[in-house]
Amino acid sequence: xxxxxxxxxxxxxxxxxxxxxxxxxxxxxxxxxxxxxxxxxxxxxxxxxxxxxxxxxxxxxxxxxxxxxxxxxxxxxxxxxxxxxxxxxxxxxxxxxxxxxxxxxxxxxxxxxxxxxxxxxxxxxxxxxxxxxxxxxxxxxxxxxxxxxxxxxxxxxxxxxxxxxxxxxxxxxxxxxxxxxxxxxxxxxxxxxxxxxxxxxxxxxxxxxxxxxxxxxxxxxxxxxxxxxxxxxxxxxxxxxxxxxxxxxxxxxxxxxxxxxxxxxxxxxxxxxxxxxxxxxxxxxxxxxxxxxxxxxxxxxxxxxxxxxxxxxxxxxxxxxxxxxxxxxxxxxxxxxxxxxxxxxxxxxxxxxxxxxxxxxxxxxxxxxxxxxxxxxxxxxxx
Amino acid sequence: xxxxxxxxxxxxxxxxxxxxxxxxxxxxxxxxxxxxxxxxxxxxxxxxxxxxxxxxxxxxxxxxxxxxxxxxxxxxxxxxxxxxxxxxxxxxxxxxxxxxxxxxxxxxxxxxxxxxxxxxxxxxxxxxxxxxxxxxxxxxxxxxxxxxxxxxxxxxxxxxxxxxxxxxxxxxxxxxxxxxxxxxxxxxxxxxxxxxxxxxxxxxxxxxxxxxxxxxxxxxxxxxxxxxxxxxxxxxxxxxxxxxxxxxxxxxxxxxxxxxxxxxxxxxxxxxxxxxxxxxxxxxxxxxxxxxxxxxxxxxxxxxxxxxxxxxxxxxxxxxxxxxxxxxxxxxxxxxxxxxxxxxxxxxxxxxxxxxxxxxxxxxxxxx
Numbered sequence: 001x002x003x004x005x006x007x008x009x010x011x012x013x014x015x016x017x018x019x020x021x022x023x024x025x026x027x028x029x030x031x032x033x034x035x036x037x038x039x040x041x042x043x044x045x046x047x048x049x050x051x052x053x054x055x056x057x058x059x060x061x062x063x064x065x066x067x068x069x070x071x072x073x074x075x076x077x078x079x080x081x082x083x084x085x086x087x088x089x090x091x092x093x094x095x096x097x098x099x100x101x102x103x104x105x106x107x108x109x110x111x112x113x114x115x116x117x118x119x120x121x122x123x124x125x126x127x128x129x130x131x132x133x134x135x136x137x138x139x140x141x142x143x144x145x146x147x148x149x150x151x152x153x154x155x156x157x158x159x160x161x162x163x164x165x166x167x168x169x170x171x172x173x174x175x176x177x178x179x180x181x182x183x184x185x186x187x188x189x190x191x192x193x194x195x196x197x198x199x200x201x202x203x204x205x206x207x208x209x210x211x212x213x214x215x216x217x218x219x220x221x222x223x224x225x226x227x228x229x230x231x232x233x234x235x236x237x238x239x240x241x242x243x244x245x246x247x248x249x250x251x252x253x254x255x256x257x258x259x260x261x262x263x264x265x266x267x268x269x270x271x272x273x274x275x276x277x278x279x280x281x282x283x284x285x286x287x288x289x290x291x292x293x294x295x296x297x298x299x300x301x302x303x304x305x306x307x308x309x310x311x312x313x314x315x316x317x318x319x320x321x322x323x324x325x326x327x328x329x330x331x332x333x334x335x336x337x338x339x340x341x342x343x344x345x346x347x348x349x350x351x352x353x354x355x356x357x358x359x360x361x362x363x364x365x366x367x368x369x370x371x372x373x374x375x376x377x378x379x380x381x382x383x
Numbered sequence: 384x385x386x387x388x389x390x391x392x393x394x395x396x397x398x399x400x401x402x403x404x405x406x407x408x409x410x411x412x413x414x415x416x417x418x419x420x421x422x423x424x425x426x427x428x429x430x431x432x433x434x435x436x437x438x439x440x441x442x443x444x445x446x447x448x449x450x451x452x453x454x455x456x457x458x459x460x461x462x463x464x465x466x467x468x469x470x471x472x473x474x475x476x477x478x479x480x481x482x483x484x485x486x487x488x489x490x491x492x493x494x495x496x497x498x499x500x501x502x503x504x505x506x507x508x509x510x511x512x513x514x515x516x517x518x519x520x521x522x523x524x525x526x527x528x529x530x531x532x533x534x535x536x537x538x539x540x541x542x543x544x545x546x547x548x549x550x551x552x553x554x555x556x557x558x559x560x561x562x563x564x565x566x567x568x569x570x571x572x573x574x575x576x577x578x579x580x581x582x583x584x585x586x587x588x589x590x591x592x593x594x595x596x597x598x599x600x601x602x603x604x605x606x607x608x609x610x611x612x613x614x615x616x617x618x619x620x621x622x623x624x625x626x627x628x629x630x631x632x633x634x635x636x637x638x639x640x641x642x643x644x645x646x647x648x649x650x651x652x653x654x655x656x657x658x659x660x661x662x663x664x665x666x667x668x669x670x671x672x673x674x675x676x677x678x679x680x681x682x683x684x685x686x687x688x689x690x691x692x693x694x695x696x697x698x699x700x701x702x703x704x705x706x707x708x709x710x711x712x713x714x715x716x717x718x719x720x721x722x723x724x725x726x727x728x729x730x731x732x733x734x735x736x737x738x739x740x741x742x743x744x745x746x747x748x749x750x751x
């Protein structure tokens with residue numbers, strides 16, 4: 001290395017030192033200001049607040065929670081669970097709706113294609129928050145519990161949410177569920193066996209009777225053998241609200257509908273472009289081999305389009321999870337909402353933001369690890 | 384004989400068209416019938432709500448309060464009277480009533496700015512000057528305090544101009560930052576700078592915008608030295624800029640990556656320095672490639688500016704929801720939501736049509 005400005009290595013080092021130095025100076029300046037301001041406001045850093053009782057009222061808690069008794073840590077955990085609750089269901093439903101709409105846009109039926117296109121174009125050009133307000137308003141416009149809609153026995157639609165019957169859990173249901181799990185494993189092994197058999201002999205042993213027996217007949221037989229218990233916990237009006245059954249709150253329902261309807265438009269576009277990206281010759285070649293159209297779609301076209309679909313799909317799933325933070329606009333208490341309340345009550349801004357960051361980072365890393373694994377599994381196997 | 388004369392006559396054949404596109408199989412026919420039924424039902428319901436049973440004006444009571452009783456009666460559809468009554472508030476929020484021509488002019492300026500930027504004739508260096516000039520004029524109009532315009536403090540701003548300012552200024556400031564970050568992330572011989580850019584992009588993209596807005600309103604006052612007060616709108620604007628820059632940087636990076644290596648090597652062979660190479664050779668080509676995804680990102684951020692209402696800023700959406708919180712108009716949320724949706728849709732749809740047109744054009748030129 002020469003000590004000269006014309007030496008690229010030296011120049012690079014100087015530039016990096018300068019840039020990193022400037023950023024470090026800025027960070028140091030901000031940190032010092034923050035420390036002074038926190039000291040002036042008598043806010044001590046640290047995580048001790050997690051074990052203090054929280055005075056946050058929480059409307060929807062999947063685990064037990066008592067305001068002013070339970071801790072901030074527990075409140076934040078409820079926030080995480082609420083985010084998960086809406087995100088997981090949302091991802092599944094948005095994928096289903098989006099796939100249907102994406103395929104619908106390519107349908108030979110002109111009307112279906114047009115409707116799908118209009119849906120996608122209109123819904124994705126309106127802010128999600130506005131859509132959430134609309135859905136929430138719609139769900140709140142239901143009558144109060146006493147005049148609730150009762151379309152079928154046990155189902156009540158009111159401004160307190162959707163109330164529906166719950167199955168009273170008996171040991172027999174557990175055994176039937178376990179049998180179903182066993183059935184899944186059996187089906188999986190049988191399908192693999194059938195694949196190998198087909199490769200070796202060209203004849204595929206029947207798979208659907210085995211699947212039917214393992215997944216439906218056996219669990220039902222177990223359930224029937226244990227006396228076929230079936231009791232529903234029906235909701236009933238007592239006083240001003242319902243007792244029994246399960247509830248979907250208007251906040252949760254509005255957020256879920258909004259997220260699904262909005263994200264499905266993006267997923268539909270991904271699915272559509274993925275299917276369009278597979279050359280038409282693939283369809284024709286499959287047809288020339290004498291394969292039925294459904295098999296061509298399943299065995300030839302879909303596996304190829306999935307390679308194009310999966311990466312953008314992963315980022316849409318992440319968007320859905322991040323967009324679930326709009327919950328705060330309609331009063332559903334997700335992690336951002338509860339962390340924000342915590343941070344306002346305790347003044348622990350840095351800790352609150354760190355928690356939000358860690359939670360979303362965990363989600364995004366989990367999704368990208370899973371999607372990378374899946375992508376690697378379906379990737380083109382080249383020599 | 385010319386080629387046109389050989390072409391078969393294109394007679395419009397509705398029956399044939401319907402058979403081919405609506406009734407081409409038994410399931411398709413069934414689907415068509417079901418869809419026609421659903422569309423007719425929905426449209427009829429909407430027409431009855433929005434037009435047949437709608438109320439277009441309400442009488443004003445003795446105390447100046449509108450008598451909205453007619454809107455609450457059973458069987459009444461939309462109450463469009465809310466829109467003319469509240470439109471000034473929805474569009475301009477708390478801006479002084481007699482000065483509202485100023486934000487209105489700002490909105491017009493912004494629309495003109497978008498139209499100019501969309502025109503390829505103006506894609507040259509002077510465009511940056513036009514942007515700076517427009518933003519300065521908008522600042523003068525909104526704040527006032529000079530040329531005889533009364534001063535209007537920031538906390539009174541709101542409605543559509545605020546949404547447009549947050550979006551436009553946000554993108555105008557985020558874009559140069561995004562280009563720098565994208566270049567930093569691609570700088571192979573500056574590992575420390577590259578790491579810095581990666582950390583910035585990944586951290587920002589790790590959490591949702593709402594979290595950053597909360598953080599900005601809570602943390603920025605802590606960042607400032609004593610005595611410096613940071614305004615809520617400014618905090619949100621900075622958060623939007625930093626957030627948008629991370630996403631735009633990824634789009635720009637994709638453009639840089641898709642450029643063949645030979646371009647960079649050729650620039651090196653000509654003896655161009657790094658900045659001249661980027662400015663003259665790499666960026667003009669790379670940015671051109673990513674204009675359609677850039678416009679799509681712009682659309683996303685235009686919609687996302689509505690999130691600032693969560694931290695209590697009176698953007699278009701917040702002004703709309705506040706308008707229907709007024710007791711006489713409390714039942715008329717859907718009318719106002721529809722009105723807001725049309726405004727947002729108009730901006731976003733124009734942008735997305737534009738980006739689709741560009742995409743088609745680029746595809747065409749690439750094929751030749």
